[in-house]
Structures are given as C-alpha cells and as structure tokens.
Amino acid sequence: MPESTAQSTQTTSPSSSGTAQFRRETSAKGEFVRQANRFTERITADGSSGRKVEPGRYRLIWSRACPWAHRAAIVRRLLGLEDVISLGTVDPIRDERGWRFSLDPDGRDPVLGVEFLSESYLATDPGYEGRVTVPSLVDERSGLVVTNDYPRITLDLSTEWKAFHKPGAPDLYPEDLRAEIDEVADLIFHDVNNGVYKCGFATTQDAYESAYDALFARLDWLEDRLRGQRYLLGDRLTEADVRLFTTLVRFDAVYHGHFKCNRNKITEMPVLWAYARDLFQTPGIGETVDFDQIKRHYYGTHHMINPTGVVPKGPDTSGWTTPHGRG
Structure with missing residues (x-):
C-alpha cells in the first residue's frame, strides 16, 4: 500500500523536549509530514524474504x-x-x-x-x-x-x-477485494488517519485549514458510502475497516479538541457513529480500546500543543456499548 512510502525529508519542528523522540517534520508551508518507516523487513510463510514465519519467534x-x-x-x-x-x-x-x-x-x-x-x-x-x-x-x-x-x-x-489463523478467522485481505481495499484505505490514510495529524501538527493557518477541509470532506464521503452497506467493502469486514476504526474511536476523545478537528464529533454523524459502535462491539476489537491511555498519551506528550499536560475528564464513552442497529 502506498501509505508507507509517501514521506518527506523537509524541515523539522522540535517540541519542548528537543529530542528526536518528539520531533515532528513539517514542510516549508507548515504541513505535517510523517516520518518514513526505517525497518521494513518482511516475515514470510516460505522464508523468501530472509525471515520465515515461526510461532514464538x-x-x-x-x-x-x-x-x-x-x-x-x-x-x-x-x-x-x-x-x-x-x-x-x-x-x-x-x-x-x-x-x-x-x-x-x-x-x-x-x-x-x-x-x-x-x-x-x-x-x-x-x-x-x-x-x-x-x-x-x-x-x-x-x-x-x-x-x-x-x-x-x-x-x-x-x-x-x-x-x-484460528478456525473461522475473518479474511481481512481477500484476493478478490485487494485492489478496492488498497484504494479505499489509501484515501482514508491521506485524509483521515493521517489527516487528523495534519490538522493537529500544522504550523500555518493555510496548512491546517487545507487538512481540515480534506478530513471532513472524506468523513462526509464515508458517511454516505456506509449509509447503504455495513462495512466499507459491503458485507465483509476487511483491513480497510480496521484502519478506519482506530481513528474513529479516538476522534471525539482527542482529535476533535486536541487536534482542532472540530466541525463536528463522530457522535454527531449518525451513520459513522453507528458503524463505529458496530466495530467496537465486534469480538476482538472493543476490548483492545483504552480511552484512559489514549487521552493520557495525546494530552500528556504533545507539549507543543498542550503545554500544561492537563488531560480532560470527558467525553462520556458509555455510548460505545449502545445498540448500533447495523447487524
């Protein structure tokens, strides 16, 4: 997928810690640029990559x-x-x-x-x-x-x-849907997954507003796409849904306020909110979510954005377990 290669080596903007751990790269226009992945070896079933799949390794x-x-x-x-x-x-x-x-x-x-x-x-x-x-x-x-x-x-x-894989495990990347999964996931990466970061770490008004507009245009597109189908690719849970979920579940808790993605909350978008609850309530997904750690990380480590380190008490997360009506 292209998201791992869309990178830049332009200027760096350090936070108050002044260390590599907290640097955020930005372009000359103040646009956030995600760091390239340094280690890219693969572990393959036949070992042709040099590393073979091996349980316990x-x-x-x-x-x-x-x-x-x-x-x-x-x-x-x-x-x-x-x-x-x-x-x-x-x-x-x-x-x-x-x-x-x-x-x-x-x-x-x-x-x-x-x-x-x-x-x-x-x-x-x-x-x-x-x-x-x-x-x-x-x-x-x-x-x-x-x-x-x-x-x-x-x-x-x-x-x-x-x-x-366990018996009955979902095929999250089925061969017949891979091209479409790649296409949808790439749009989501640029405008949503990475889009919230482009809003939050922008250092100019123009860069922020451009990212903001792209983010909410894509969320509106997703709201419409999911209106008539349960998942992003129809009736099958796929890799694309997992990638979208991890941004949606953090949206109201951190991105809406901390990253200034505040046109509206996910709870105010009826289709996306029901879809997100559907995924949250899927066995294997919701139990991996920890709202306390999510909030403490974002508000407690991004000192350039939140210098006081104060972590908000809200929002109320009890709605995640309410019926979603998408089954």
Missing part, C-alpha cells in the same frame, strides 16, 4: 494509545494469533528516550529485557536518530527490530501467517 510491541499500533493488535486478535506472536505493551507516556516499558515489573519488557524500545532500535541500527515508533515487530532471539512498517505488518499477518 517474534514479539509485537504496541501502545494502547497509538492508532497505528492499535491496528496490529486488533488484527492479531481477530486472526487468533495471540499464542503465535507475543505482545509487549509500552507506557502511553513517553520520556525523553521515547516509548518505555514502565508498565512491566521492574520497568523492563519481560521477554526482550529492555527498558525502552529505543534500545532495540539502536541495537539494530546504532546510528538511528529518528523517532522510535510502534508497532514494531522484534525478533525475540536477537532482540533486533524486524519491521516498524505498520501498513505492511497487518497485511502480512493476514496473508503470510494464514497457517496459524
């Missing part, structure tokens, strides 16, 4: 707060790969060294033995100076990062790890 590092990592955790659970690929969870609050394992006993990942994900990054590339990101798949034996290529990770879980 790899560890998925994620944050409950991060939408890009959240995708991988959802797909892992939907496919029943919990006993095949282990899961390590970082704290939603990063310090100057980035994602940390302070939720674990003694502040170390119990499998990798590291305090910070950056240790694995630097063991893999001692000269690495970019931001450390999740999700990351790490080789448990060597402690080295295999990939942080978030769009490819979930596709490979669906296609290369099929031999280990």
Whole structure:
C-alpha cells in the first residue's frame, strides 16, 4: 500500500523536549509530514524474504494509545494469533528516550529485557536518530527490530501467517477485494488517519485549514458510502475497516479538541457513529480500546500543543456499548 512510502525529508519542528523522540517534520508551508518507516523487513510463510514465519519467534510491541499500533493488535486478535506472536505493551507516556516499558515489573519488557524500545532500535541500527515508533515487530532471539512498517505488518499477518489463523478467522485481505481495499484505505490514510495529524501538527493557518477541509470532506464521503452497506467493502469486514476504526474511536476523545478537528464529533454523524459502535462491539476489537491511555498519551506528550499536560475528564464513552442497529 502506498501509505508507507509517501514521506518527506523537509524541515523539522522540535517540541519542548528537543529530542528526536518528539520531533515532528513539517514542510516549508507548515504541513505535517510523517516520518518514513526505517525497518521494513518482511516475515514470510516460505522464508523468501530472509525471515520465515515461526510461532514464538517474534514479539509485537504496541501502545494502547497509538492508532497505528492499535491496528496490529486488533488484527492479531481477530486472526487468533495471540499464542503465535507475543505482545509487549509500552507506557502511553513517553520520556525523553521515547516509548518505555514502565508498565512491566521492574520497568523492563519481560521477554526482550529492555527498558525502552529505543534500545532495540539502536541495537539494530546504532546510528538511528529518528523517532522510535510502534508497532514494531522484534525478533525475540536477537532482540533486533524486524519491521516498524505498520501498513505492511497487518497485511502480512493476514496473508503470510494464514497457517496459524484460528478456525473461522475473518479474511481481512481477500484476493478478490485487494485492489478496492488498497484504494479505499489509501484515501482514508491521506485524509483521515493521517489527516487528523495534519490538522493537529500544522504550523500555518493555510496548512491546517487545507487538512481540515480534506478530513471532513472524506468523513462526509464515508458517511454516505456506509449509509447503504455495513462495512466499507459491503458485507465483509476487511483491513480497510480496521484502519478506519482506530481513528474513529479516538476522534471525539482527542482529535476533535486536541487536534482542532472540530466541525463536528463522530457522535454527531449518525451513520459513522453507528458503524463505529458496530466495530467496537465486534469480538476482538472493543476490548483492545483504552480511552484512559489514549487521552493520557495525546494530552500528556504533545507539549507543543498542550503545554500544561492537563488531560480532560470527558467525553462520556458509555455510548460505545449502545445498540448500533447495523447487524
């Protein structure tokens, strides 16, 4: 999918911490530019990539707060790969060294033995100076990062790890729909998934308003598309739905206010709100959502946007479990 390659190397705007962990790249026009994925090895069923699918060999590092990592955790659970690929969870609050394992006993990942994900990054590339990101798949034996290529990770879980899917697991990337899934997911990436960040991290009014207009035009398009069908590709849950969900579930809690995406809330868009609740209530999805960690991460680490670090008490999230009427 093209989202992993649409990058830039233009100017950098550091936050108050002044470290690589918190830098945000922007263009000369003040537009947010997402950092390129540094580690892009693949783990394949036949091992032709140099790394072969092997149960118990790899560890998925994620944050409950991060939408890009959240995708991988959802797909892992939907496919029943919990006993095949282990899961390590970082704290939603990063310090100057980035994602940390302070939720674990003694502040170390119990499998990798590291305090910070950056240790694995630097063991893999001692000269690495970019931001450390999740999700990351790490080789448990060597402690080295295999990939942080978030769009490819979930596709490979669906296609290369099929031999280990649970009985009845959904086919999230079926061959007959791949071209359409790629097309829809690419539109969603640019305007919605990354669009909220382009609003939140814009450093000029024009860049912000351009991203804002594209975001809500796409949300209106999605509202219309989903009016007559249950999922983005009809009656089948696919990778595209997972990718959209992780932005929708964060929208009212953080993007609406924190990132200034405030034309309206998702709860004020009847079709998208029902669709989001439908996905939330799907076994394997809603239980991966942690609104507390989501809010603490965004409001507590983006010091350039929220210098006080105060985390809002709202919104009320009880509506996520109300009937959605889309079955």
